[in-house]
Structures are given as C-alpha cells and as structure tokens.
Amino acid sequence: MKRILLVGNPNVGKSVIFTKLTGVNVCASNYPGTTVEFCRGSSIIGSEEVEIIDVPGAYSLEPTNKAEEVAIEMLSEGDVIINVVDATNLERNLFLTTQLLERDTPLVVALNIWDETKHRGIEIDVKRLSELLGVPVIPTNARSGFGLDHLVRALKHATTPMIEPLTVDERWQRIGKIISSVQRIRHHHHTFLEGLEDASIHPVSGYIVAALVIAVTFAIIRLIGESLIGYILDPFFEKAYMPLLLRVSDYLVGHPLLHDVLVGKLVEGTINFKESFGLLSTGLYVPIGMVLPYVVAFYFMLGLLEDIGYLPRLAVLLDGFMHRLGLHGYSIIPSLLGLGCNVPALLATRVLESRRERFIVATLISIAVPCAALQAMIVGLLAPFGMRYVALVYAVLFLVWLGLGLIIRLFTRGFIPALLIEIPPYRQPYLRSLLMKFRIRALGFLKEAVPVVIVGVGVVNVFYALGILDHIARFTSPIITKLLGLPREAVIAVVIGFLRKDIGVGMLAPLNMTLRQLVVGCATLAMFFPCIATFVVMFKELGPINTAKSIGIMVLTAFVVGGLLNALLWF
Amino acid sequence: MPITLDRMTKGTKGRVVSIAGGRGAVLKLAAQGIAPGMTIEKVGHLRGGPILVKVGQNQVAIGKGLASKVIVRVVTE
Incomplete structure (x- = not known):
C-alpha cells in the first residue's frame, strides 16, 4: 500500500x-x-x-x-x-x-x-x-x-x-x-483578531486577558460538569441504575460478604452511591458519575484553548515568574494538564529539556496539582460548608506549589533551559479535529480510571474483611491522630490514597469528621503519595532514585503541611 | 555597533550578526528565522522574561538568557 x-x-x-x-x-x-x-x-x-x-x-x-x-x-x-x-x-x-x-x-x-x-x-x-x-x-x-x-x-x-x-x-x-x-x-488595517493577538501578549493587558481566560475557562468547566451531573448522570444513576442495583441487593441478601463487596453497606436502609463502597455502587459511581463529567469538560476546554492558539501566550507571559521556580514558561502546560489527570501531565513533561526541570515539574504536579477526580471529591466534601473552605484547600495547595518550587530549586543543580516558542496567530478551531482529540483523551481517562477505581474499592473491601486495615490503623495512629488530629479510622483513607487519592478523600465522608478535620484531611491526602497510575508513570519517567526523592519530598510535605494546618486552623 | 537582542529597543529592527551559543541553540533559532543575515524586529519585552521578535510574518518569544546570545546590528531607516 x-x-x-x-x-x-x-x-x-x-x-x-x-x-x-x-x-x-x-x-x-x-x-x-x-x-x-x-x-x-x-x-x-x-x-x-x-x-x-x-x-x-x-x-x-x-x-x-x-x-x-x-x-x-x-x-x-x-x-x-x-x-x-x-x-x-x-x-x-x-x-x-x-x-x-x-x-x-x-x-x-x-x-x-x-x-x-x-x-x-x-x-x-x-x-x-x-x-x-x-x-x-x-x-x-x-x-x-x-x-x-x-x-x-x-x-x-x-x-x-x-x-x-x-x-x-x-x-x-x-x-x-x-x-x-x-x-x-x-x-x-489591523483586524480585530490581530488586535486581540497583540493584547493577549502585551506586558500589561496580557495578564488581564490571562486572568479572564482562566476564570472563564474554569467557570465553563464547572457549568459543563454540573450540567452533565444534574441533567444526565444523577438522573441516570438514581432513576435507572438504582432500582437495578436494589434488586441485586435483595437477591444477595443471603450472602452478606458478596453483598458487601458488590453492592456495599446499606446506609439508612438503602444504597448510598458515595458511601456504600461496593464495586457496583461506589466503584462505578465515583469515576463515571462524579469525575468523568469534569474530566470531559476539562479536556474539551483545554483542546479549545490549544486549537485557538492561546496556550503558547500563557507560557510566554508566565516565563519570568516560572524562572523563580527554576522552570521556564512552557512547564505551565504540563501543570495545567495535571488539573485534568496527573498521568498525561507527567508524560507531557517530556517536552521539557533538562532533567532537573522535569524532576521539579513532575514532583510539583504530583504534590500540589489536584486532578479533576480529586477536585470533584474535595468540592463534594467541603462545598456544603461553604465555598471558602474549598478555596482554602486550593490556596494551601497553591502555596505549597510555590514554596516547594523555590525550595527544590535551591537544592537541585542544573540550568534553566531557554524559552523559544512560536506565537501562532489565533485560529478558529476546527470542530472535527477538536472532537477527535477530545475523544482520545476522554476514552484514555475511562480506560485508565475505571479499572483502577474498581480494583481500589475491591482491595479496600478485602482488607476490611481480613482485618488488615485495623492493624495498619493501630500502627500508624500516632501520626494520624496526634499530628493531623484526624480520627483513627482515617488511616484507611490514607492507605487507599496510595491507590487513588480521590477515593481516599471520598472515604473521609462517612467518618463524621469536624470541618477542621475535613480540611486537614483533604489537603493532606491531596499532597500525600501519587495515585498508583501516576506512581507507575513517574517511576518510568524519572527512574528509581528520583522517584524515591520525589516521594520522600511528598510524604514529608504532606505531614508537615498537614500538621501545620491542624495546629493553625482557627475553626 | 552590535548589541545583544535583549538590549535592543522595542520597535526597532536589526540584522542578526551572529549567535553566541551552542549548536542546539543555533539550530533552534535558525529554524525560526533567527540566523545571521536575517532582519528581525523587536516587538515587545515582558517583565523579567521573554522578548518578542518578528521575523517576516513569524512571531517568536525568546527567553531572556537566549536573547542575550543573539548579536544584532540595529538597522536605522
């Protein structure tokens, strides 16, 4: 051929x-x-x-x-x-x-x-x-x-x-x-589009445009995500899937163990998709009902900004600032990708030239850039108390990202590669190529996340049944209860955090924790250890020594910042 | 008198004299039209960061460090 x-x-x-x-x-x-x-x-x-x-x-x-x-x-x-x-x-x-x-x-x-x-x-x-x-x-x-x-x-x-x-x-x-x-x-005569091109890279108006673009992007992501959940996914899970699952539940009534693994525990006599923790309830609801809508919205908007030609401008605007973290402007793009999922974000660090830069970006992403799944869970847990607590967790993560960047920069050697980037003219995106790219990314997420979440939920159930979790809880309880001020049962959430941070955070929900404990728990879990998929990619990309260093920084940061939060929070 | 690109005044044009960098830098710049003999125009300068340059219809952002390796002779019209 x-x-x-x-x-x-x-x-x-x-x-x-x-x-x-x-x-x-x-x-x-x-x-x-x-x-x-x-x-x-x-x-x-x-x-x-x-x-x-x-x-x-x-x-x-x-x-x-x-x-x-x-x-x-x-x-x-x-x-x-x-x-x-x-x-x-x-x-x-x-x-x-x-x-x-x-x-x-x-x-x-x-x-x-x-x-x-x-x-x-x-x-x-x-x-x-x-x-x-x-x-x-x-x-x-x-x-x-x-x-x-x-x-x-x-x-x-x-x-x-x-x-x-x-x-x-x-x-x-x-x-x-x-x-x-x-x-x-x-x-x-300059066209309107050319005027916009110049304004979005101008030393003053460029930053105003950037702030607007980011604010509008996240507003649209929220709007798309919430609409998908409110109009399609929640009705589907509540009206179509729930009766089916309840029948499975009735059917399994004579097999309590199987019931707990597949359907989970009944909460107030019925299935609670967030808390029951069965493979077919929480195991499917978290990735598809809670996370997928935001991932879909995120990838759609990212693809749009990419195809319009905005992203290189953002990289250029932030170059001066990123240099203070030992990075150059282009590393903002993997970091933004991390807000969707950390796995493609770590893969995207390959475009960065120096090993030092890749180490810094990868470490910062896995510590302080929460993926869409994790964000959905944090918002779900804290939003009922008020959006200011969600903002608090984001602010903590952002400060950690900044502070840690400065610190790692001081302790690693290497050069900051120079930025050289084409500023393309703005183009009207072509829907078919946009959708093709979007489909690849969304399918990639489903293939990646659903099996891991289900395995994660399965592992929790098995550990639970075997009493292994109680052992771990007893062993680590000083750190969890004294340093972080969390209830002993929160250990389970931390252990699950090794598999997936979003489920870890989700497991804090049924523990009846105080608001302060919830904030500490969310922030600590977000920083603590990458999820298993991110870990595997990190290992492949950075090698064993740098991965070990990165994880060391992660665990230390999580406990130091978590401990500080526990000591300092006023509510 | 030749000066480096980062010291050029915004809005002026210059002819590239030489690139005082390694092979990688030279190749990358060359592919964007920043090579000895080419006329370039500095169109912007972001605080603490990159320099915006126009070569023909092509607009490129060059980090400050790299820009200081591009030696130009200002063209007065």
Whole structure:
C-alpha cells in the first residue's frame, strides 16, 4: 500500500487536512520507543487504497527535540510527501520545505490557510512559487475543503528536484530570494483578531486577558460538569441504575460478604452511591458519575484553548515568574494538564529539556496539582460548608506549589533551559479535529480510571474483611491522630490514597469528621503519595532514585503541611 | 555597533550578526528565522522574561538568557 506523509511545521492545519482526507483512522498511537503521538489513517485515491500518516510537526530536519527526531525517522518510510505550509507565514515554513527538496521522496506543497492571506494583506504568486521550488504548489483551505480535490489530483505529479544541501545561511538567503519574488504584503488595517493577538501578549493587558481566560475557562468547566451531573448522570444513576442495583441487593441478601463487596453497606436502609463502597455502587459511581463529567469538560476546554492558539501566550507571559521556580514558561502546560489527570501531565513533561526541570515539574504536579477526580471529591466534601473552605484547600495547595518550587530549586543543580516558542496567530478551531482529540483523551481517562477505581474499592473491601486495615490503623495512629488530629479510622483513607487519592478523600465522608478535620484531611491526602497510575508513570519517567526523592519530598510535605494546618486552623 | 537582542529597543529592527551559543541553540533559532543575515524586529519585552521578535510574518518569544546570545546590528531607516 502506498504511504502518504503529511509533513509540516506545528500549527499549520496538518491534522485538519488529515481528518478531511481519511475516513477511518487510528490516532494517538505512539511511535515505537517514544511517547510522540501521531495519527494514521487510510483513504481511497483514484482506485487505489493509500495509507496517510500525520507526521508530528517539525520546524526543521535537524532535530532539536524528540518529536522532530520521530518526524525525520518517519520520512524515510513514505512514498509521497504532502508538505503542508502556512501561507500566512511562508518564509518560516519554507525552511522545512527547502530541506525536503534535498531528499529523494517526491512531494507536493499544500499552501494551506489560503483564505487568511487576504485578511492579512498577503499576496502570493503560486505559479512562480511552484517554478522556483520545482514541485507542485496547491493553495488549500483545509477547514472549508477548498483545494483538497486539487491537492489529491496533484499527488501523481509529485516530484523532487533533489537540490544540493545548503548551509543555514545559504538556506535563508535562498528563501529570501524566493519570498521577494513571490510574496507581496499590502499595508492593511489591523483586524480585530490581530488586535486581540497583540493584547493577549502585551506586558500589561496580557495578564488581564490571562486572568479572564482562566476564570472563564474554569467557570465553563464547572457549568459543563454540573450540567452533565444534574441533567444526565444523577438522573441516570438514581432513576435507572438504582432500582437495578436494589434488586441485586435483595437477591444477595443471603450472602452478606458478596453483598458487601458488590453492592456495599446499606446506609439508612438503602444504597448510598458515595458511601456504600461496593464495586457496583461506589466503584462505578465515583469515576463515571462524579469525575468523568469534569474530566470531559476539562479536556474539551483545554483542546479549545490549544486549537485557538492561546496556550503558547500563557507560557510566554508566565516565563519570568516560572524562572523563580527554576522552570521556564512552557512547564505551565504540563501543570495545567495535571488539573485534568496527573498521568498525561507527567508524560507531557517530556517536552521539557533538562532533567532537573522535569524532576521539579513532575514532583510539583504530583504534590500540589489536584486532578479533576480529586477536585470533584474535595468540592463534594467541603462545598456544603461553604465555598471558602474549598478555596482554602486550593490556596494551601497553591502555596505549597510555590514554596516547594523555590525550595527544590535551591537544592537541585542544573540550568534553566531557554524559552523559544512560536506565537501562532489565533485560529478558529476546527470542530472535527477538536472532537477527535477530545475523544482520545476522554476514552484514555475511562480506560485508565475505571479499572483502577474498581480494583481500589475491591482491595479496600478485602482488607476490611481480613482485618488488615485495623492493624495498619493501630500502627500508624500516632501520626494520624496526634499530628493531623484526624480520627483513627482515617488511616484507611490514607492507605487507599496510595491507590487513588480521590477515593481516599471520598472515604473521609462517612467518618463524621469536624470541618477542621475535613480540611486537614483533604489537603493532606491531596499532597500525600501519587495515585498508583501516576506512581507507575513517574517511576518510568524519572527512574528509581528520583522517584524515591520525589516521594520522600511528598510524604514529608504532606505531614508537615498537614500538621501545620491542624495546629493553625482557627475553626 | 552590535548589541545583544535583549538590549535592543522595542520597535526597532536589526540584522542578526551572529549567535553566541551552542549548536542546539543555533539550530533552534535558525529554524525560526533567527540566523545571521536575517532582519528581525523587536516587538515587545515582558517583565523579567521573554522578548518578542518578528521575523517576516513569524512571531517568536525568546527567553531572556537566549536573547542575550543573539548579536544584532540595529538597522536605522
């Protein structure tokens, strides 16, 4: 089967062309030996079935990061290359194009985002460009589908001039000559969007925009999450699932042990999804009924901000601040991801260059960035007493994140790598690629979380039945009761925190704790030990020694801060 | 007189003379159009942090440390 590669800089609409050209596709498969993701799909061109691969975005064929290394390796496996080029930023894009022209794989150039050139006052002589490059050049507008049929027809004219390799200086000279003979830029009035682009990176208004964007994003996440719960999930669990489960409960009445494991304990004569703690009650309700809605909302909004092109601006705005923590601005992106789930967040630290930086970011994420699941549980537990107590826990976590960052920075050696990041123009997101990315992330969460939660609930039940928990409780009770001021039974929650922090926090609910104990418990559990999935990823990413260090910092921080909170809280 | 990019005044243009950095820095900058001979415009400077540069239609943010390795000659129009 013929293999077509989509190659181009990041943010040039490659994935939109990919979704338009392919029918069935598999995405987010990792390139062997790496976590660099790419998409693969198939399509019929003429009467021939072809495979289409969306190669990770690269600025250059001299690799400067992992994704570019993968991109270059994939190049030799293709029969034809579609080089997707951003027509509004032709000069920079031609750097990669001229490198492709040196190779032996035939190519065509898709001059994408063509309609935007008019708004930005750019005129490009396509025919002349094609002559100068020596390959077909097709203007396209992937989102509307303009030019794609033409692009597909041009594939059989794909060719390569195999020009002599150039040095960097020669390459830019050559590009300069091409640009001056094919591109003309008219003076044009700034569009509203361009005004917004400038305002969101301006030293003053940039921070106002950032605060607004973050506030609106979280408001929308809450709105989506609460609506999903209120209108869909709670009615489903209460009206459809509850009667079914009650029947299972009746049926198991003669088998108390099985009843406790599957359905859980009855609270006031009926099933309580949050407190019963059976595999089929709490084990399903927590991941699907409480956590999934917020995860879904979070990933949707994150994908939206990504596709609009806002995130690089946030990274740039925060660069100065993040330097104080020994990090650079880009590390805010894995940290934000951590608010959804810590696992992809730790994987995302791979884009950071220095080992020290990865250690700091990973440690800070697993201690002080609560995942959506954990947040849902904290809000569920504390919100009835007033949102200010939820805010208190968030404030404690934020201060820990800051303080710990400063401390770890002082005690680790290494350099802060320099920031170099493209500020892309804002683009209207393309719904189909947005939904595809969203589906991958949401499914990833379900596959990851549901089994672990169910196993976690199962383990608790077994431990409970065997009396192991009582042993652990007796053994650790000085720390829990004296230092943290929590009831002895809270040990169980802490132990479960090793598996999943959200369930750990959830287990505090039936203990009839005071408000102060709840705040201490939530904050301590949030910081204490990563959940099992995060732990596994951390181990793989950081290695045994750094993982041990990181966990040491975690446990110490959790008990010190928990103890301080217990001593200082006034209520 | 050549100066480093971080000392350039906002709104001025300059021609890159050389990059006083390692191979990695040189390659990364080059791919964004910041290479000897290229004309760049400094469009902004964030407090304590990155410098915003325009090369043709391309806008790039460069951390302060890296910007201090880019040597430019200011172009007066």
